Amino acid sequence: MLLFLLLFPLIAGGMVFILPGRGHRNRVLLLVSLAHTLGVFSLWKSVPLSLNDFLGLDALGLLILSVVSVLFLMVAVYLMGYFKDEPDMTHRIFTGFLLLFLAFMTLVTISRHFGLLLVAIEATTLSSVPLINLVKTKQSIEATWKFLILCLIGIALALLGIYFLAVAAMGNVQSIFIDKLISHAPQLSMPWLKLSVIFLLIGCGTKMGLAPMHTWLPDAHSQAPSPVSALLSACLLNCAFLSVLRVAQVCQAAGLMPFLSSMLIVLGLISMGIAYVFILGQEDYKRMFAYSSVEHMGILALGIGLGGVGIYGSLLHAINNALSKGIAFLVTGNIYRQYHSKKVDEVHGVLRRFPATGAFLLAAFLAVSGVPVFGTFISELIILYAALAGHHYVIAAFYLLFLALIFMGIAGIVLKMAQTPPGDQETDRGGREHWSMILPILLLVLMVLLLGIYIPPALNDLLQQSSRLLGGID
Amino acid sequence: MSVWLDAVLILIVLLGLLIIVSHRLGSMIQIFGLQSCILGVVPFFLYANGIEFFIIIVALAAIVLRGFLMPSFLYWAIRHVDMRTEINPTIGIGTTLLLSGLAIVGSFLLASKLVFPMKIASDMVIPCSFSLIIMGFLLVIGRMKAISQVVGYLVLENGIFLFAMLLLKKMPLLVEMGILLDLFIAAVVLGIVVNNISDEFNNTDTVQLTTLKD
Numbered sequence: 001m002l003l004f005l006l007l008f009p010l011i012a013g014g015m016v017f018i019l020p021g022r023g024h025r026n027r028v029l030l031l032v033s034l035a036h037t038l039g040v041f042s043l044w045k046s047v048p049l050s051l052n053d054f055l056g057l058d059a060l061g062l063l064i065l066s067v068v069s070v071l072f073l074m075v076a077v078y079l080m081g082y083f084k085d086e087p088d089m090t091h092r093i094f095t096g097f098l099l100l101f102l103a104f105m106t107l108v109t110i111s112r113h114f115g116l117l118l119v120a121i122e123a124t125t126l127s128s129v130p131l132i133n134l135v136k137t138k139q140s141i142e143a144t145w146k147f148l149i150l151c152l153i154g155i156a157l158a159l160l161g162i163y164f165l166a167v168a169a170m171g172n173v174q175s176i177f178i179d180k181l182i183s184h185a186p187q188l189s190m191p192w193l194k195l196s197v198i199f200l201l202i203g204c205g206t207k208m209g210l211a212p213m214h215t216w217l218p219d220a221h222s223q224a225p226s227p228v229s230a231l232l233s234a235c236l237l238n239c240a241f242l243s244v245l246r247v248a249q250v251c252q253a254a255g256l257m258p259f260l261s262s263m264l265i266v267l268g269l270i271s272m273g274i275a276y277v278f279i280l281g282q283e284d285y286k287r288m289f290a291y292s293s294v295e296h297m298g299i300l301a302l303g304i305g306l307g308g309v310g311i312y313g314s315l316l317h318a319i320n321n322a323l324s325k326g327i328a329f330l331v332t333g334n335i336y337r338q339y340h341s342k343k344v345d346e347v348h349g350v351l352r353r354f355p356a357t358g359a360f361l362l363a364a365f366l367a368v369s370g371v372p373v374f375g376t377f378i379s380e381l382i383i384l385y386a387a388l389a390g391h392h393y394v395i396a397a398f399y400l401l402f403l404a405l406i407f408m409g410i411a412g413i414v415l416k417m418a419q420t421p422p423g424d425q426e427t428d429r430g431g432r433e434h435w436s437m438i439l440p441i442l443l444l445v446l447m448v449l450l451l452g453i454y455i456p457p458a459l460n461d462l463l464q465q466s467s468r469l470l471g472g473i474d
Numbered sequence: 475m476s477v478w479l480d481a482v483l484i485l486i487v488l489l490g491l492l493i494i495v496s497h498r499l500g501s502m503i504q505i506f507g508l509q510s511c512i513l514g515v516v517p518f519f520l521y522a523n524g525i526e527f528f529i530i531i532v533a534l535a536a537i538v539l540r541g542f543l544m545p546s547f548l549y550w551a552i553r554h555v556d557m558r559t560e561i562n563p564t565i566g567i568g569t570t571l572l573l574s575g576l577a578i579v580g581s582f583l584l585a586s587k588l589v590f591p592m593k594i595a596s597d598m599v600i601p602c603s604f605s606l607i608i609m610g611f612l613l614v615i616g617r618m619k620a621i622s623q624v625v626g627y628l629v630l631e632n633g634i635f636l637f638a639m640l641l642l643k644k645m646p647l648l649v650e651m652g653i654l655l656d657l658f659i660a661a662v663v664l665g666i667v668v669n670n671i672s673d674e675f676n677n678t679d680t681v682q683l684t685t686l687k688d
Contacts, residue, residue: 115651122655149623152659153614153630159652160607160634166645170591176648191588 002051005039005065006106008032013099017092025095026080032099032143033069033076036106040069044458047465053177056112059465060249063315064242065109067322070447071234072102074440075077076229078330082227082269093130100127101231108239114162114176117243118155121207122235125151132224132232143216143223151207151451152217158203158243164196165250178246187251194251197260200247201267208240210267210301211274214294221290224344226333229286233293233329234322241300241318245470248304250473257307264305267396271298272402279409284342285335288413289328292368295406296321299383304397304470306386313382315453320375323448324367330441331360334433335417344413349422356433358418360441365414367448369407375451476596479519483602486512486577486636490629494570502625503548505630510540513632517639520595528646535653538633544628552621565616577608578653590640599640606633631656 012032016025043049043062050056057065079098083091104127107120125148133144165176172187173180181188206213221229249281251260275295282288296317303314332342334357339347347433351358370376380403387396455463489509496502514537517529563570581604590600606629613626638649 054600115648117653119655122659126659145620149614152627153611156627156630156634159655161636161638162648163634163641164653166641166648167591170641170644175645189589189591192591195588415531 001043002049002055002057002110004408005036006103006110008039008103009036009106010103011101013096013103016099017096019092021252022083022088022091025091029076029079029095033073033102036102037069037073038397038407039065044462047462049109050112054113054116055110056179057110058469059462060242060245060315060469061109063462063466064238064318065106067238067319068102068105068109068235071322071326072105074326074444075230075330076434077440078227078230078333079436081436082225082333090134094134097127097130098231099291101131105235105239109242112178114165114178114181114246117178117246118158118162121158121204121239121243122155124239125155125207128228128232128236131228132220134225134228137223143219147216147220147251150213154203154206154213154347156203157199158208161196161199161201161203162431164199168192168196178249181250182253185250186255188254190254190256193254193256194259194441197247197251197256198263200258201244201263204240204243204247205267205301207377208237208244208301209271209294209297211271211294211298214271214274217294218290220286221293221329222284222286226286226336227327229290229332230326230329233290233325237297237429238318238322241297244301245304248470257471261305261307264301265392267298268298268302268305269395269398269402271295271301272399272406276405276409279406279413282409283344285344285347285413285417286329286332286342288344288410289325289332289364289368292328292406292410293321293325295402296325296368299399300394301381303379303386306383306390306392306395307471308386308389308473309471310386310390310461312467313379313386315466316382316451317379319378319459320379320448320451323451324364324374324376326432327360327441327444327448328364328368330437330444331357331364334437334441335361337437344417347417348420349418351418353422354433356438360438360445361414362370363420363445365410367445368402369410371407373383373449373452375448378452378455479516479596480598482512482516482519483596483598484647486516486632487602487605490606491571491574491628493625494574494609495567497567499552499619499621499625500549502622503545503552505594506625506628507541507545509629510544510632511537511542513636514541516599516636517642518641520599523644524593524643526643529642532642532649539653540628540632540635548621548624563617563622565612570612570616573612574605574609577612578605581605581608592640594640599636603633603636606630606636609633663665 009032011385012028016028019025043057047062049056101124104120104123108117108124111117111120129144129148132147133140168183169176171189209217221232224232248260251257251339272295275291278291279288300314300318303310303317335347335350336342338354341347349385350361367374367376370380384396386400486509489505493502493505496505518525521529539553581601584604587600588661610626610630610633613629616624617623617626638652642649
């Protein structure tokens with residue numbers, strides 16, 4: 001099954017490059033993502049499982065893989081009606097690399113070897129380059145260049161971190177399989193392990209968009225086509241988060257968690273602060289949501305850093321954040337399609353002209369800023385509880401302050417877009433909205449609402465298993 | 475052998491400094507090629523007592539890829555654009571040089587604190603690799619031309635490669651993986667993007683890439 005999940009999108013991706021006909025390619029994309037999602041959920045009963053030394057799936061991997069798979073399916077549905085008049089070649093490249101992207105993200109979640117994990121993360125970077133750079137404008141090339149050079153440096157530093165890890169493991173462990181490192185963690189050489197953790201955190205943190213290494217993120221997210229932004233924000237960042245979690249697993253086993261925690265907390269709070277500074281008065285609504293991604297990655301890092309129930313909260317938040325970022329970026333896709341502008345000032349009266357999109361825009365805002373009833377509220381609350389339970393009052397205060405400030409910042413922007421009356425030359429009713437651009441967003445909204453009031457027992461089980469892997473309490 | 479190894483390592487670091495002080499993109503690339511070739515010889519000195527077949531392969535691959543293929547590829551890229559010199563770096567060349575000097579000192583201090591769990595032929599391998607990594611990093615953040623940034627990235631990779639040489643016998647798989655990884659990246663993607671930038675902007679100056687701001 002694991003091999004199927006990995007190879008099916010890979011082969012389909014290769015096939016799509018030579019498949020004629022836009023409709024065929026769209027159907028292949030939909031079929032593959034549906035099969036992938038079904039495949040992933042069929043594995044829920046059977047974790048942890050391992051295929052060989054290199055490939056295997058544990059609770060953490062399954063959690064992230066499920067998020068990736070569901071979001072990818074939603075984006076695949078969304079894409080049915082997205083492309084209208086792009087050249088055939090562009091569509092071919094886009095669909096092909098999209099499927100490869102899915103395959104490599106799957107590989108990230110099932111790698112049981114740090115080297116393989118790194119290769120997989122690198123492959124996700126490379127396969128997302130043609131997606132970000134789909135429409136070749138000056139801005140998108142600039143964004144791609146920043147994305148590439150920063151992620152490459154990040155990966156290079158992570159590679160160095162992995163070499164340090166290998167040195168740390170040279171004495172007794174002799175290899176860097178994740179399971180082996182965890183079971184033999186106390187025998188690792190501590191100074192080298194510390195050095196390795198620093199470099200791995202910087203490297204993976206770059207990919208995850210933690211400030212101050214986040215500078216690629218707003219550019220790439222704002223310049224990529226909206227469905228791709230949704231994938232970057234909801235799937236790719238979570239894959240990078242998973243790699244940080246793998247490092248945390250080793251630290252946990254080696255008793256280095258306090259060392260890692262302090263770094264994660266600092267990076268998390270810096271990310272939230274920076275996100276606030278740039279969200280305030282942001283003129284580009286896609287950049288605004290991109291900075292909100294930086295904020296939420298900060299929250300994830302903070303949750304892991306706080307430990308205890310914070311880990312459970314952080315993992316739950318990873319799911320909630322992915323769902324709400326999916327909503328947010330798909331909605332921006334709808335808005336961009338109707339208004340042909342990314343500027344906040346040029347978007348008026350979304351609620352009046354496009355009722356469905358307008359409602360989803362408000363839902364996206366509420367979900368992203370963690371208002372009650374939405375799932376994000378619960379997970380943010382658990383992280384706050386973790387901070388208070390651990391007597392980290394200063395951290396809790398900063399956390400609440402940033403959350404409140406960012407809420408107000410986003411509220412100002414989104415409400416302006418939704419409610420200002422339409423301009424004179426704009427008709428009261430805009431063009432029709434295609435079903436495929438409404439349905440996936442609706443499903444995502446329902447999911448994030450559901451997680452706000454009820455966490456299914458199976459999911460709760462999985463979250464608890466994952467949190468135990470990181471030494472958290474349930 | 476240790477004397478020779480030390481000499482080679484010092485030469486590599488000096489070439490790194492030379493890359494930092496050169497204005498012309500062409501000479502940066504040439505010096506980088508030379509540095510990579512010399513780097514390719516290091517494994518022979520490092521494992522002088524027990525040279526195995528795959529060590530020769532790794533060394534040759536490094537020389538061919540980093541010493542010849544990549545420089546000629548970069549040359550091809552700069553021939554497409556008119557700009558040949560690095561003007562207005564963000565961090566001045568003098569400052570970069572000074573910072574590199576500090577980085578070298580820092581690397582030796584750091585390396586003296588770390589105990590490598592195995593006997594190495596020379597104490598200088600680790601500090602030299604750290605210095606190269608920091609120099610490459612300074613080049614990436616200090617220069618504006620896309621090509622200089624790529625060279626900076628490659629110098630950084632050279633530093634990582636030097637460190638990887640220490641693991642060559644214990645964990646050959648990991649080292650080979652690293653080599654394949656950066657081969658793949660550098661050759662394909664950077665080329666495509668550099669090409670895109672030059673098409674769209676007529677030169678590869680990343681100063682022009684500043685429309686995305688907050």
